[in-house]
Amino acid sequence: MYPLRVGKEMKALGHQVFGLTFQGSEIAEVMQREFDASWELETRGNGYKQLFKLADWIKQHQIQYVHCHKSSDLLLAVLLKKLCGFKLIYTDHMGVKKPKKDIFHRFIYRNVDQLLSISQFTLAHNKKALPVKDECIQALWLGTDISELPTEKADLKAELKLAPETFMIGIVGRLSPGKGHFELLQAMTHLDERFHLVVVGGLNAKQGGDDPYIAKLKTYVADHEIASKVTFYGFSSTPEKQLSGMDVVAIPSHLEAFGLTVIEAMAQGKAIIGANTGAIPEIIDNTGVLVDPLNVEALAAAMSDLSLDQARREALAKAARERAEQQFDQKVHVRKLLSIYQML
Numbered sequence: 001m002y003p004l005r006v007g008k009e010m011k012a013l014g015h016q017v018f019g020l021t022f023q024g025s026e027i028a029e030v031m032q033r034e035f036d037a038s039w040e041l042e043t044r045g046n047g048y049k050q051l052f053k054l055a056d057w058i059k060q061h062q063i064q065y066v067h068c069h070k071s072s073d074l075l076l077a078v079l080l081k082k083l084c085g086f087k088l089i090y091t092d093h094m095g096v097k098k099p100k101k102d103i104f105h106r107f108i109y110r111n112v113d114q115l116l117s118i119s120q121f122t123l124a125h126n127k128k129a130l131p132v133k134d135e136c137i138q139a140l141w142l143g144t145d146i147s148e149l150p151t152e153k154a155d156l157k158a159e160l161k162l163a164p165e166t167f168m169i170g171i172v173g174r175l176s177p178g179k180g181h182f183e184l185l186q187a188m189t190h191l192d193e194r195f196h197l198v199v200v201g202g203l204n205a206k207q208g209g210d211d212p213y214i215a216k217l218k219t220y221v222a223d224h225e226i227a228s229k230v231t232f233y234g235f236s237s238t239p240e241k242q243l244s245g246m247d248v249v250a251i252p253s254h255l256e257a258f259g260l261t262v263i264e265a266m267a268q269g270k271a272i273i274g275a276n277t278g279a280i281p282e283i284i285d286n287t288g289v290l291v292d293p294l295n296v297e298a299l300a301a302a303m304s305d306l307s308l309d310q311a312r313r314e315a316l317a318k319a320a321r322e323r324a325e326q327q328f329d330q331k332v333h334v335r336k337l338l339s340i341y342q343m344l
Contacts, residue, residue, distance in 0.1 A: 095122030143333025156245025180252030
């Protein structure tokens with residue numbers, strides 16, 4: 001979805017934007033509607049078969065910059081670059097763990113004009129693992145839409161029929177191992193009935209969840225008799241609404257490469273309890289509480305402490321919102337990205 005969000009913003013700034021994607025996908029539909037033109041491939045292999053036609057299409061539209069977001073697309077992009085002469089940018093969204101310095105990868109990355117890592121955390125990994133010169137790699141944080149805060153927050157407590165004095169902790173995102181849901185449930189066993197955890201995210205594989213992991217979470221809730229303190233909300237297409245109704249947002253991911261949920265919670269002006277690992281500390285900076293995501297007692301203590309200190313919650317929420325506006329607004333991200341293009 002990143003190319004769609006960024007592409008729309010670039011269009012709004014008066015730039016021409018073109019898309020290359022797979023036929024019949026949701027992304028293809030949006031590109032057809034929103035971009036100046038798009039090319040749809042049946043398969044990646046089909047791209048190699050149509051290499052020269054694709055090259056003619058790129059030349060016809062005088063495309064100067066091609067931005068890839070999957071390493072599996074880079075070989076096709078490099079071959080097209082050889083034919084067309086555009087500048088090639090690649091954003092790595094995960095952080096490469098294993099070295100890729102064989103002949104094939106040296107050829108690929110020698111032809112990437114700029115490699116972007118989504119955090120300083122992933123940048124460190126990529127510098128070690130990839131055959132890229134220092135001047136051709138840098139970090140660029142992702143962005144999100146920062147809209148005006150609503151005058152009234154969503155009344156999530158009323159929706160869930162919880163008492164107004166309930167202290168609501170929320171976690172939003174994909175239910176899969178390593179995201180910290182299990183540790184949060186463990187922490188809830190250390191807290192009394194005044195606390196309630198809301199888990200927002202798809203509850204099956206079709207909605208993006210991990211079925212065995214979800215079963216594990218639900219079994220834990222039943223076995224430890226904390227069902228009255230936990231709500232599995234399910235998938236939401238508008239998570240910002242649920243975020244707005246939470247007292248505190250918990251993001252105890254074990255090793256997050258970036259964490260869009262972090263900046264979305266910041267944009268909603270929320271006090272955040274985040275993991276002290278991965279990229280989360282650099283994103284939150286000093287606008288949240290950082291804890292070891294595997295330390296259940298520390299998680300419970302952080303939630304308890306914030307529940308008792310409204311002034312601190314409000315100060316953290318205000319600081320988080322200000323940092324989101326300054327550093328993580330989608331418009332800020334796109335301006336930085338365009339400046340990188342123009343310097344190549």
